[in-house]
Structures are given as C-alpha cells and as structure tokens.
Amino acid sequence: MGSPDAWPGYQRKRARLRRLARHLRGLLDNAPDRPEIRTELTIVGLDGRLLGRLDLAARGSKSHFIVDYKSGSITNASGRSDRTIAVSFSSTQCLKTNSGSWPTTAYLMPLDGPPVEVVIDPDACQQLAEDAIRVLGEFNLLAPGQQPASAGEDTCPNCHFSSRCSAFWSACSPAWADKILAVADR
Numbered sequence: 001m002g003s004p005d006a007w008p009g010y011q012r013k014r015a016r017l018r019r020l021a022r023h024l025r026g027l028l029d030n031a032p033d034r035p036e037i038r039t040e041l042t043i044v045g046l047d048g049r050l051l052g053r054l055d056l057a058a059r060g061s062k063s064h065f066i067v068d069y070k071s072g073s074i075t076n077a078s079g080r081s082d083r084t085i086a087v088s089f090s091s092t093q094c095l096k097t098n099s100g101s102w103p104t105t106a107y108l109m110p111l112d113g114p115p116v117e118v119v120i121d122p123d124a125c126q127q128l129a130e131d132a133i134r135v136l137g138e139f140n141l142l143a144p145g146q147q148p149a150s151a152g153e154d155t156c157p158n159c160h161f162s163s164r165c166s167a168f169w170s171a172c173s174p175a176w177a178d179k180i181l182a183v184a185d186r
C-alpha cells in the first residue's frame, strides 16, 4: 500500500482534518468554563428504542453542547441543512435522557467550511425522536426480516458496520478513495 503520504487524496484530507481541528479548538477555547469532554459517546433514549452516537459532548457548569462531524456537505441543493440537523436533534434527545438536561447548542462541523451552530429546541427534539420511533415501527411492519445490503460510496463511508460488512468489502473500490480509506489484511 506504500506510505500514507502517497495514498490518493491524503494531503487534501489531512489539510481538511487540520482545519476541522482548529475549528474545534476555537470552540472549546471560547467556552465560558472548562467543560468535561466526552467523545464517541453512545447514548440511549426513549426506553432503549432510540440509539445515538455523538462525536463529542462537552458539559461544564456554564456550557453544554454537542459536536457532530460531517464528512460530506451539511446542506442540500437548496442550501438547507434539515437532515443533518434532524440527526443531531434526535441524538440530543438521547443525551437529555442520559445526562438529565438538554444541551443548549449543537455544532455541525463539516470537513469543508465553517461550523454551523444550531440552537437546541427541546420540544422539536422530543417530537422528532418520537416521530423517528413511529416511522421505524411502520418500516418494520412493512419490511420484516433481514434486508439485502446496498453497498455504495455514499452509504458505506458513514456506516459503523463497514469494517465487519462483507458486502462493503466486496464492493469497495479505489474509485471510492475520495470518500473512504479502507485497508484490509487479507
């Protein structure tokens, strides 16, 4: 495979990651206190029916916020970011259940571009979480049993199961290098 420096897109990805780290550092430096930081936090809400995974949660005596990294764009063609904000909101519901209080702010941090600050609306978070559970129930009624995998460069890079997914390893190709770096020991 050679040195990482020679991997496709390595330098560009490195530069994007460093920029994101600078944004994150600025966010933490500007917090009014020294919040406790937890990363890769798995959280559960609504009696175990909703599972969320937060990239970073910071909580102090005067600050409580979450950060969600985004490898892709956080806005759609019309410039709106409803989907990613919705994901953060439903995770936020879990965090409230786990920590006892709502975070005040969510920051969406794309690899390209500045962070987007979203003020948390507890009622909207609660409603969204309940809607997600309802829609999941409707889906499970319509599609019982295991569903076929649909591996793709737009889905697999964001999937936590990719390293263990045979469909991913069968489909993954160098053409996906812009989206994901995958190394297998065969």
Ligand code: SF4
Pocket (backbone or CB within 6 Å): 149, 150, 151, 152, 155, 156, 159, 160, 161, 162, 163, 165, 166, 167, 168
């Ligand atoms: S890694 Fe596997 S389970 Fe995940 S999106 Fe790709 S095909 Fe689906």
